[in-house]
Amino acid sequence: MKTAGFFLSAALLLSACASPSPSPDAQLNSRIKQDIARTAGIGNASGINVESSRGVVVLTGFLETEQQRQDAAQAALKVSGVQQVFNNIQVFKPTSSGQ
Template sequence: MRKFPTLVLGLGLAAVSSGAIADNAAGKSDASLAGSVKSALISNDATKARQINVETHGGVVQLNGFVDSAAAKAAAETTAKNVAGVTKVENQLSIRDPNRSTGEVVDDTVIAAKVKGEIAGKAGLGTASDVNVEVNAGIVELSGFVATTAEKTHAAEVAGGISGVKEVRNNISVKPAG
C-alpha cells in the first residue's frame, strides 16, 4: 500500500491513502487516481487541499475531513468529479467549527493521536493505516476503506471509548468483495 503523506490539521496523518493494485475504468491505479484528485484540489483556489483527505478504491473517491464552508465542500466535490477515472464521489466533508479555541485545537490533536494509536493497536481492524482520523471540537471523523462491516463497527467503538471524544462520525467504507 502506497502512502502520500500530507499534513492534515497539523497532525501529520496520512491524507491520501489507497491501494495500488486495483485499477479503475480509465486504467489508473487507486494511488494514481488519488494523486490526480489531490492535485486537482491543490490547483483549485476554492478548495484548501490540506484540509481534505482523499481515499480511493476502484474509481470511487471518498472526500473526508473538515473544511471552512459549504462552498468549499461543494467545490471539492465538483473538482473531484471532473478528474478522469473517477466513477463516483462520496463527499463526506464536514464544516469546521469556526469558534474553536487554541486549547481545543491542541485537545483535538491529542484525541486524534490517541484514537489512531488505539485503532493501530487493536487486532481485527485490518491495516490501521487504512483508517484516517480527523478531530474537530471533540468530534472524531473516521474515514477510509476496510474489508468488513465488523472492522468498520469496531473502529467506531474503539474511537468512542477514548476520553474527550464527544461524537464519532463513521465514514469508513467497506471494500467491495473481489
C-alpha cells in the same frame, strides 16, 4: 553581568525556537488512531483517517469488513475526550489481481 545576559539571551532564543506542542485535536487524533490500530481484527489502521474538533470525530477510509468498521468506531468512542463519532469508513474488499 555579561555572563548572565548571555545565558538569558540563550534561554530566550531556545524557547523561541522550541516547536509548539500539538493542538488538543491533533493529540486526540493520535490517541484514536493508536487505539484503532490496537483493536483486535482491524490490523493496520493506515487506511483510516481521523479528524476531530472539540470531541467530535469523523472517521473515513477503507476497511475490509463491516465488523472492522464497527470496531473502529467503538474504539474511537472509548477514547477519553471523544463525545461523538461519525463513521464514514467504507467497506471495500480488494479483489485478487489474478482475475
